Amino acid sequence: MSSIKAADGPSRAVGEKDPREGPRAGRGFGDRVLEYTAEYGIVIFLVLMCVGFAIWQSGTFPTSRNIKSLLGNQAIPAILALAVVLPLAAGEFDLSIAANLGFCSIASAEFASHGMTPALVIILTLMIGAAIGLINAVIVVGIGVNAFIATLGMSTVLAGGNLLLTNGNTVFEGIGESFTSIATTRIFGIEIVVLYFLIVAIVAWYAMERTPFGRYLRATGMAREAARLSGISTTRRLSGAFVIAGTLSGLCGVLQTAHLGSAAATVGPEFLLPAYAAAFLGATTIRRGMFNVWGTVVGVLVLAVGINGLTLAGAPIWVPDVFNGVALIVAVSAAVLVARHRERAKPKTT
Secondary structure (H helix, E strand, O other): OOHHHHHOOOOOOOOOOOOHHHHEEEEEHHHHHHHHHHHHHHHHHHHHHHHHHHOOOOOOOOOHHHHHHHHHHHHHHHHHHHHHHHHHHOOOOOOOOHHHHEEEEEHHHHHOOOOOOOOHHHHHHHHHHHHHHHHHHHHHHHHHHHHHHHHHHHHHHHHHHHHHHOOOOOOOOOOOOOHHHHHEEOOOOEEEEHHHHHHHHHHHHHHHHHHHHHHHHHHHHHHHHHHHHOOOOHHHHHHHHHHHHHHHHHHHHHHHHHHHHEEEOOHHHHHHHHHEEEEEEEOOOOOOOOOOHHHHHHHHHHHHHHHHHHHOOOOOHHHHHHHHHHHHHHHHHHHHHHHHHHHHHOOOOO
16 A cells, blocks of 8 residues: 555565665764654654653652553553554554454453453453454455455444444443453552553564564565565465454453453444554654554653643643544654655665
């Protein structure tokens, strides 16, 4: 898809070194400063925003209680944002991830309310999430339906499934402490879901940056036909991206239920926009022009800190939606401009 290729940057042959990683010799000090500022602009913005809110809301924002609460509340959205990165890196959208989270949240609540052990609830829910991702892969990769349409349709189907399972009600009866403790247990005062997020982030980073899977996945997203002709099984990489994204969505669903101790029929859609906003913000930093794990983490923190600080300052209830929407627009625009600049900077062949 052209939009994803624009965000990911120009295509390169498999195994070819990123020109940005080459020596910077010959460039002036000012040029290097500008380059690093552009590369880590979002990180700098995050730091400045933290400092600004710490001064503005000195009695509430920089407190350990607020920071721990912020981290605990953002761990699940952050895992979902990492799930978004995989299909995006492969050149496709998965708009069903939030609905997958919602469906798996309700499914896990139903399992837990019927007396299943937490371990069994987790296994069954992850299987459901993976199955939804596999269905997406069959429709998109096997049949050839446009991913945007296919996953949007899946999202609608899952929303209907939520109503079927709950009759529009919130599921909370029978969900015991043994189940909720998998998300609410605290380690050094921080909820354990933060640890889950760190584990997922490290594994995702290693897979994306240090394994053939990650390299081939990026090759599939940047130049699918060229990757296929070079011997890469692009269908397998893309299918794997959908399945893993579905599995992570299922994990988010079970953690969401455990975290709240309930599952509402309407849960899910509110997670979609922040996840994509974080992923596209992440494509403008760390590895600029590419969807990447740590950039996405920075994107999640930018959104979380911005909304948290404004809420503590007494901002109206509509501010979070506007903030997320503006962030997504700015992030996608920045990614496109970066890709355009890099394309113009490429040496022209005669």
